[in-house]
Amino acid sequence: DTEVTQTPKHLVMGMTNKKSLKCEQHMGHRAMYWYKQKAKKPPELMFVYSYEKLSINESVPSRFSPECPNSSLLNLHLHALQPEDSALYLCASSQDPGGGYEQYFGPGTRLTVT
């Protein structure tokens, strides 16, 4: 099983809503990542979890709150988002957080903030 799954596929939310994005992998990977990708742009790293601990936060606004309940799951809690937060949110995992390991990406959640 080399799959990373993400739910939901699409999400429309108002600026006062609270929602969560979910990501799951069953490859035994010990590093998981959240990326944000705007249209026609490359993915931008948001967070890195290494062995279930947050290791990198790329100065992401606090309205985005990551959570790693266990080694297979990664959540991104959303609250009071702005329209400019509309984007494709990609989750990824890698066998190890080290440098020589490729990342496996999920299909993404297309988020629209109204």
Add this chain to the structure above:
Amino acid sequence: AQKITQTQPGMFVQEKEAVTLDCTYDTSDQSYGLFWYKQPSSGEMIFLIYQGSYDEQNATEGRYSLNFQKARKSANLVISASQLGDSAMYFCAMREEWTGGFKTIFGAGTRLFVKA
């Protein structure tokens, strides 16, 4: 500061021909990893090929090969025998160690169009 440069916003190639997608990088580290990913219109990023900075041989994976020229800091992707399904966005990426762990930085991407 590190940087990945992909100078070709768009490329066209005839089906069954080979195509080279350019990538240059900038780093002062001795140890780093270089990756290429494919992103079809569906949005999912697909890993294609990896080259470590200490690898002496160019990486190959099926129809994909990476032309690694360390002194020139370039890591071009070569796709042989292009297929219609190769039409997608291609990202070059570099992985470097930062405070707290490793980060992957992506280039701006090259959109490849394969013509029948």
